Amino acid sequence: MWFKGLDIINVILLLLLFVRAIKAYPKLPQKIPTHFNLHLEPDAWGSRVMIFFLPTLAGFILSLFMVVLPESEPNLIVPITPENREVQLYMGxxxxxxxxxxxxxxxxxxxxxxxxxxxxCRKQFKPYIIICFISVFVVPFVYMVLSYIYR
Incomplete structure (x- = not known):
């Protein structure tokens, strides 16, 4: 299917995440911010090794989505019939x-x-972070609406 390209993009993004962390590591101070409040001000600090936590977590999530989930039977929100099976699996x-x-x-x-x-410097990322955060909730909501429309 055409969205195999999305798998490639996701793997490239993961690799870029690791490359950016490796490249930034030598320049980081001994303590780096590890948690931020809503105003993007740091409210927790950790050692600079924590820079690899985000890429590692992203790698775990990527492997979960690409290896474990495709092997399991999807739990879709509408009953699957022979007529709607292809559309529902595609949308899922x-x-x-x-x-x-x-x-x-x-x-x-x-x-x-x-x-x-x-x-x-942190403030310039705020609109993008908000958009990404909202998209994590909007994408499943749009999927649910479309699943009910095309059931």
């Missing part, structure tokens, strides 16, 4: 791939504000 696959894309882009922005030491 597309939703999971778009959801993963949103999560990986969100993690890129989180890594950016972790690397960024200037408060003004």
């Amino acid at each position: 696959d597309l939703m999971t791939k778009l959801l993963l894309l949103g999560i990986l882009v969100f993690k890129h922005f989180l890594l950016s504000i972790t690397i960024c030491t200037e408060p003004a």
Whole structure:
């Protein structure tokens, strides 16, 4: 299907996440922010090794979405009939791939504000982080609506 390209994009995003973390590691101070409040001000600190937590978590999520979930029978929100099976499976696959894309882009922005030491630098990422965060909730909602329309 055409969205195999989304799998490739997701893997590339994961690799870029690791590359950015490795590239930034030598330049980081000994303590880096590991958690931020809603105003993107750091409220928890950790060692600079924590820069690899986001890429590792993203790798775990990617492997879950690409290896474990396709092997299991999908739990779709509408009853599957022979007439709607193809459409429902297609929409379910597309939703999971778009959801993963949103999560990986969100993690890129989180890594950016972790690397960024200037408060003004962090503020420029706020609209993008909000959009990514909202998309993680909007994509499944749109999927649910479309599933009921095409049942």
